[in-house]
Amino acid sequence: MIGQSPLRTFIAHAVLILGILIVAFPIYYTFVASTHTLQTILRPPLPLLPGGQLWNNYSEALFGGIGRIGGVSVGQLLLNTTVMALGLAVGKIFISILSAYAIVFFRFPLRMTFFWLIFITLMLPVEVRILPTYKVMVDLGMIDTYAGLIIPLIASATATLLFRQFFMTIPGELVEAARVDGAGPWRFFFDILLPLSRTNIAALFVILFIYGWTQYLWPLLVTNSNDMNTIVIALRKMVSFADADTEWHLVMVTAMLAIVPPILVVVLMQRWFVRGLVESEK
């Protein structure tokens, strides 16, 4: 470290603590609100310390069902969102690693054309094709299904590109050594390529899981029934413009619960995630 004087240390810590407070306070306040009764919340000022309703509020939200969204419980919402986020993350990784594998390691006609086709889709945001996609989903009867939530978003040009770049750094000699050692395309993929991609897969999983968890526009369109909602959509639906209609204590509980799974994924996979971003050992 450059500055070792106590004053510098004090200033550095003060700035850091201030930063943490600014970031953490809204979350803390949400938590505080989630432990009070609706009446307390609606009668300002809101206390700064947690109230005694923690157990009641959380169990009511998780298991009882919430009136404004048709009596669906937060547990159901969490399940829906987990299925969607997991399906998206796993599906995107699965499809993009296979496409990148084909594009990098196989010689076939129009190889570069396919690569550019994939690449070009990067330029098209989901919003541009959202109406035709919606129509297709309606025609296929996939509204209000998990498949309808996941499949239209499952192709990922970004992930394909990332895997392609990574595969291109794998030395040609390694590929040839595997061929001489009698490894066919599948063996090479499973024995060599997949283990070498572990850290990349982990990093991508974290990013894609959170991407899937926070999806808004597509789930809003493709789910009509309340019990297929994702947690983000449900949260939006719970809030009414007339304050009195909104069960704020339950909204706060749902908001708290909605941020738990992404945090868990980041914390649990952090070791892998950081390695995936930093490590370039071959």
Add this chain to the structure above:
Amino acid sequence: MATVDLKDVKKVYPGGVEAVKGVSIAIPDRELCVLVGPSGCGKSTLLRMIAGLEAISAGIVAIDGKVVNAIGPTERDIAMVFQNYALYPHMKVYDNMAYGLRNRGTPKDEIDSRVRSTAKVLELSALLDRRPRELSGGQRQRVAMGRAIVRNPKVFLFDEPLSNLDAKLRGQMRVEIKNLQRTLGVTSVYVTHDQLEAMTLADILVVMNAGLVEQTGAPLDVYEKPASIFVASFIGAPPMNLLALTGSFSGPVLADGTAIGFAARETPAVTLGFRPEDADVTFNAEALAGALVLPATVEAVEPVGAESFLHCAAGGSRIVVRVSGRAAAKPGDQLRVVAKAEKLHWFDQAGKRVD
């Protein structure tokens, strides 16, 4: 145990570039054939065609008498040692060596005994649980060798395996490779651009240039009778001294006008060569019968301990003379370089050897 036969093998790349322009080599069983040449001469391409990693454009590659043009590297029963070792970074040394056997469905206990015995030969027994990144360059090189040996293939292929090692280790590994190859008796093809490696390892030396074989033969035969100017200047360090000749067939004259006094026996030669160690220097002025005598000016002296190299200007070009021990000459000295007539090499217009 196998022979390797190449008949008029060619490699033409899609762009029309001809990397190998028709090469025929016959390698007898148990012998080590070294392909040597400058970068871009097609030696690695040729090796990769033998391995089955590169398609053969024309000609025939046969291993053990069986044409293998159409079959893949796995079925050819070859093992290859790569320049950058190409070890699987995520596998332990043990698994690196066992991988090829596992893919071939070898029973587990046999794999285990073969890996362990090979590791013992290569002194890798203590390292079997390490990963490649925890090994030194020399150890990685050994693992790469082990991975080839453990398979007990018909043919070993080496693609510049020592070029990433430091000089000392390279000398050590060179001897080891030669011993192993001899003990195991496996036919081998070895590609290198290092003429010292080529000379010391080869049973058969193949000198390649621009996609063609310049000369094939035992290393010392190639050294003593280089078939062309290219071979003469490529094999040997420092390379052979070459002097341009003008004048008539019977009375050739050097570029600076010195008459030589004798000539090649049959065909007119335009280049005269002699090796640095086949010449000597003298300060005496008497004429020597049956020897080439060149007045020379010393430009630089390189003492390397057991010998010294004198860089001189003579006959209109620069030559190097090797003298044993310390050189008496110093830069600027006028002296005479003497080379015996029977140690001279003559080359014609096309660069081919003439006698």
